[in-house]
Amino acid sequence: MSELLKATDVSVHAGAEMLVEPVSLALTAGRPFTLLGETGSGKSLLAQAIIGTLPAGLAAAGQVTLAGRALDLARRDGHRALWGRLIGVLPQEPWLSLDPLMPARAQIAEGHAFVRGLSWAEANAAADRDLAGLGLQEAADRRPDQLSGGMAQRVAFAAARAGGARIVVADEPTKGLDIGRRDEVTRLLLDEVAAGGALLTITHDLGVARRLGGELAVMLKGRVVERGPAAEVLAHPRHDYTRRLIAADPASWPQVPPRPGTGAPVLRAEGLSVSRGGRRLFDGLGLDLQPGEIVGIWGPSGCGKSTLGDVLLGLARPDQGRVTRGAGLAPQRFQKLYQDPPSAFPRCLALGRALDDLVRLHRLDGARIPQLMSRLRLSPALLARRPAEVSGGELQRLALLRLLLLDPVFLFADEPTSRLDLITQAEVTGLLTEVARETGMALLIVSHDPELLSRSADRVISLASPETAGPRLRHQAA
Known part of the structure; x- marks a missing residue:
């Protein structure tokens, strides 16, 4: 399997405070890599440092090698030319990534036209195929405010993939989706991997981590506490935090007897x-x-x-x-x-x-x-x-x-x-x-x-x- 991205000693800082301790990882063609952990554990910050999208006020250190090109993460000017072409990003909040005034078809067609170089007729046709593949045929002419949260997430996913990038970074790609749609998006991500692409997924969903397989790293308070093949880590967790994470699945919660309300209806x-x-x-x-x-x-x-x-x-x-x-x-x-x-x-x-x-x-x-x-x-x-x-x-x-x-x-x-x-x-x-x-x-x-x-x-x-x-x-x- 060819190595498409190599990250070496990547860390994130806010002034003198270290938010993410140094992490090294490699993304290879045909093998998913998943970061699993609680909210605020640093998994999104780590991914943002690797792809060059850290918020203002935060700084990264370390090195990333992409397509044979070494990038110093302390500098912010090396990634832009690679976005869309080599790296496709599915961000955590679709509402912050989609243009609020642009219909779904147009948002996806832009990637096909400006990144892949298709004519607008070809780009619109490709966007319609993408929407159909996600069960969103009826959403082509709707703006983001006319979509449910799950529909907006799927539109953002299609837009992230439109440029044909071989590396996909998906930050919580299935949040807000029902189980059927979650599994559908997971299959789409795996299709990208099967076609020879690399995948870095940030998630807190154990079901997604299990279905993706590949390599799994569990993060807590800015550091990786457990790492290995996903099936092995989830079946035989060694760290106490990983065990607590698995035990917190709603299927493991105690059944509470119903307590109907009393009094006049609110x-x-x-x-x-x-x-x-x-x-x-x-x-x-x-x-x-x-x-x-x-x-x-x-x-x-x-x-x-x-x-x-x-x-x-x-x-x-x-x-x-x-x-x-x-x-x-x-x-x-x-x-x-x-x-x-x-x-x-x-x-x-x-x-x-x-x-x-x-x-x-x-x-x-x-x-x-x-x-x-x-x-x-x-x-x-x-x-x-x-x-x-x-x-x-x-x-x-x-x-x-x-x-x-x-x-x-x-x-x-x-x-x-x-x-x-x-x-x-x-x-x-x-x-x-x-x-x-x-x-x-x-x-x-x-x-x-x-x-x-x-x-x-x-x-x-x-x-x-x-x-x-x-x-x-x-x-x-x-």
Whole structure:
């Protein structure tokens, strides 16, 4: 197997602080390499250092050899000519990588035209084939804001591959996707490897790591704590952290008996029907949410889970039916935890400034911010950074902190843990359910993971795939 990339003693620094200890690795044609670890472990920073995309304020050291060309990582000017042509990057947040005003087909066609040199007619045809291969034929003319989180991720994946690069760096490529779509994207990544390409994947998903195989490195607090063939590491972990990571899979969580809420409903939906693009998502849906009740929403990508939550919050209108709220409850106490955390924060403001603005606007207790930061395992240093300068998992926990400051009576949590590693996912899910029980907050959780919902929700609503003939809805005990 030929070596396409060699990284030697790569480290990342913030001033005098070392964020990632020196790591050496090689990407070879036909063999995947996966970095597995919790949010903030340094796996994304390591990949960004290797490909030359570190955020401002951070510095890399070490050397990378690409296509026989040695690059000094202390300099930032060596990688640009290789992006798209030799290295294709699938970033962690599709919302930060896609042009918000450009339809999906055009975003993919640009890579075919500008990098591969195809005519625009050929590029558009190639983009349509890419979309069809990902099950996104109907999304060709939609902007990113008209796509679900999973659909946006698949569009970003197609755009990253359009230039024909032999090395693909995929940062959490399956987050926000249902199990079927996750396996589909994993197959696409493996197809790239089988065709003689190299693959570096950053993930917290054990299922993805198992399916990719190849070599696996487990990271914790900026250093590699275990490394070897993926099948061997996951079957016989030697490090305690790797064992804890495997044990944190939702399938291993204890089964908690349902605890239905009591009292007058916080929110009531009656006879809701919604269609999108000529397709009925759900019909005749009725739902009461009582204080302290935890309800799960499950279903494949694009089936209407996020739309249902938006209708309940008044962010979208149903075709039929109505939603009523409990009397005397302020509007700001009905809140949404977005699937894509960049949606919750202004891009150009430091995160601490955004939280301070919220405190001033609603006259909240700012002293709760440090308490919640500690409870969510967030470093105070993150408050000085902008949204694009923190990991997806850190940004999701900051978005949760922002909402908890408002003491919501109803929280629609749209895939709240899709960007979190297994250990942090268990902690955040536990925190959400704990807050719901303690404060009487009604909690509606959307997830692609039925195991997570069955072990955390009092009941689960399953929405059918929009591709089936006729919408289906079923309630079940958790």
